Amino acid sequence: MSPAIDLNKVTKRFGKKVAVQELSLRVERGTSMALLGRNGAGKTTTLSMLLGVSSPTEGRLSVLGGKPTDAKVRDRLGAMMQEVSVIERLRVEETIELVRKYYDKPLPLRTLLDWSGLTPHAKLMTQGLSGGQKRRLSFALALAGDPELLFLDEPTVGMDIESRQRFWETIEQLKARGKTLILTTHHMDEAERIADRVVVIDEGILKADGTLDEIRRLNRVRTMTFTAGPDVTPERLRALIGGAETAWDGRRVRLTAADTDRLLRTLIRDGADISDIEISAGGLEQALQTIWSRERKGETA
Amino acid sequence: MNAYIRMWKAQSGAELLRTMRNRRFFMLGIVMPVMLYFVFVASVGDNVQIGGIDWKAYYLISMTAFGIIGSSLNSLGPRLSQERTQGWAKWLRTTPLPNSAYLFSKILAQAAIHVGIIVLMFAVGILVKHIHMPAHFWLESALWLLFGMIPFLALGTLLGTFDAPEVVTVLSTVLQMMLSLLGGLWTPTEQMPAWLVNVAHALPSYRFAEGAWNIMAGRAIPWETPAILLGYAAVFILLAVWRLSRKGARA
Numbered sequence: 001m002s003p004a005i006d007l008n009k010v011t012k013r014f015g016k017k018v019a020v021q022e023l024s025l026r027v028e029r030g031t032s033m034a035l036l037g038r039n040g041a042g043k044t045t046t047l048s049m050l051l052g053v054s055s056p057t058e059g060r061l062s063v064l065g066g067k068p069t070d071a072k073v074r075d076r077l078g079a080m081m082q083e084v085s086v087i088e089r090l091r092v093e094e095t096i097e098l099v100r101k102y103y104d105k106p107l108p109l110r111t112l113l114d115w116s117g118l119t120p121h122a123k124l125m126t127q128g129l130s131g132g133q134k135r136r137l138s139f140a141l142a143l144a145g146d147p148e149l150l151f152l153d154e155p156t157v158g159m160d161i162e163s164r165q166r167f168w169e170t171i172e173q174l175k176a177r178g179k180t181l182i183l184t185t186h187h188m189d190e191a192e193r194i195a196d197r198v199v200v201i202d203e204g205i206l207k208a209d210g211t212l213d214e215i216r217r218l219n220r221v222r223t224m225t226f227t228a229g230p231d232v233t234p235e236r237l238r239a240l241i242g243g244a245e246t247a248w249d250g251r252r253v254r255l256t257a258a259d260t261d262r263l264l265r266t267l268i269r270d271g272a273d274i275s276d277i278e279i280s281a282g283g284l285e286q287a288l289q290t291i292w293s294r295e296r297k298g299e300t301a
Numbered sequence: 302m303n304a305y306i307r308m309w310k311a312q313s314g315a316e317l318l319r320t321m322r323n324r325r326f327f328m329l330g331i332v333m334p335v336m337l338y339f340v341f342v343a344s345v346g347d348n349v350q351i352g353g354i355d356w357k358a359y360y361l362i363s364m365t366a367f368g369i370i371g372s373s374l375n376s377l378g379p380r381l382s383q384e385r386t387q388g389w390a391k392w393l394r395t396t397p398l399p400n401s402a403y404l405f406s407k408i409l410a411q412a413a414i415h416v417g418i419i420v421l422m423f424a425v426g427i428l429v430k431h432i433h434m435p436a437h438f439w440l441e442s443a444l445w446l447l448f449g450m451i452p453f454l455a456l457g458t459l460l461g462t463f464d465a466p467e468v469v470t471v472l473s474t475v476l477q478m479m480l481s482l483l484g485g486l487w488t489p490t491e492q493m494p495a496w497l498v499n500v501a502h503a504l505p506s507y508r509f510a511e512g513a514w515n516i517m518a519g520r521a522i523p524w525e526t527p528a529i530l531l532g533y534a535a536v537f538i539l540l541a542v543w544r545l546s547r548k549g550a551r552a
Binding site: 051072077084088094097103138 | 308310311315318319322323383384387388389391392395396398
């Protein structure tokens with residue numbers, strides 16, 4: 001079976017500016033991938049090419065084994081774009097009904113209203129919706145065709161906590177049903193919640209590609225948290241650990257460093273009164289910062 | 302093909318519904334032409350003859366043309382501009398809906414609206430102002446007006462290629478008023494100075510109404526009238542396609 005997505009040395013230029021450079025990527029069906037990067041890294045440009053909204057300047061790409069501009073391929077994919085846009089002077093249910101008609105095997109209207117949390121707002125005119133409600137309508141429209149492959153470009157911007165929670169629960173259900181998910185986000189907790197695989201790009205170039213754990217392991221920095229006894233003063237701690245970054249919250253100390261094991265041994269050897277010690281490897285966000293830091297120093301990821 | 306027809310029907314129905322819910326369309330496409338018709342016919346008098354036909358029939362054609370121009374420009378232009386700039390048109394390109402179905406559904410819905418405007422205006426003329434004309438005059442005039450709307454739909458599409466929906470909304474209304482005023486829809490060209498008559502004859506708004514005035518007067522339509530309308534339509538369509546292709550190259 002062909003992969004859900006196959007990019008082969010894809011480059012996209014806007015005049016002299018290179019937005020995506022020789023990007024090669026293969027995403028198998030039924031998996032979920034988070035495409036991460038800073039603003040302007042080339043994430044949305046990559047999605048635009050995958051969605052057939054723009055064409056690569058060089059290279060080849062296929063989506064579900066075909067061209068993304070092919071109506072048969074489009075019938076099997078859904079997209080939630082970064083821009084929130086709905087057409088005016090239609091009710092919520094009328095808009096969803098309209099978009100359902102674009103697809104050969106659409107999901108029932110009631111299911112779409114339920115999954116997007118718009119059942120109580122079905123009769124509202126779209127121009128009267130709040131920003132978060134418009135986002136949810138975009139979600140319903142992206143799911144209208146019961147897509148095999150779902151693109152989510154920063155999907156939860158503007159959603160309240162409850163809507164976000166409901167959104168991710170639905171996404172988890174879709175993942176369990178074997179849908180392929182491609183997500184871009186600046187919320188690392190969202191990527192950690194849903195992605196099997198993480199791809200990091202910067203200035204249009206692939207910087208890291210691996211499972212969530214593999215990317216997390218790129219992280220060099222660990223965080224050690226402990227409660228300091230009365231004899232542990234900031235001055236004494238500084239003298240023991242040198243330049244490691246510390247933050248005090250009452251007697252609770254958070255210490256960030258690459259070599260937390262050595263620092264812990266130093267503190268114990270010195271007889272420092274510390275308790276409730278926790279060491280964490282850090283999450284995706286710290287891993288990304290490690291990647292950016294390597295970039296600044298000119299190291300390869 | 303079935304899928305295409307299914308999408309096209311759904312899209313056309315939605316466009317029709319959206320236009321019917323547009324207060325601006327009602328004001329500029331229906332209320333204003335009907336009001337102006339009653340005011341100007343009452344002020345000039347029912348029995349005055351202009352261009353070989355009764356004033357009340359002449360002005361009925363003028364105001365029907367005015368309503369169709371207003372509907373074409375004020376519905377199509379701002380809506381296309383808004384859908385493009387706010388990302389809806391871009392999102393639609395990720396769905397199976399073909400671009401042609403998207404555009405043709407808007408044009409079909411607009412044509413259906415224009416049939417409604419013609420029926421309403423002609424009903425006002427027949428039932429309220431008691432205009433008596435052979436049935437085929439009414440039918441031919443209606444068909445002419447449906448043909449003559451093409452350059453205005455093309456102009457609305459061209460306006461829709463501009464990126465500021467608010468500006469397009471204002472520009473559409475200004476263009477409707479200017480084309481109507483200078484094209485002799487508010488004041489007959491017989492009452493205009495010679496230089497202004499030359500301007501009117503060069504405008505699509507005059508040519509649009511001229512065809513129907515001639516049908517109502519039992520005269521043949523000069524060959525240059527449809528030629529000028531089609532020429533304007535071609536220029537507007539080419540400009541719209543050129544502007545959209547430039548924007549597409551930047552996407």
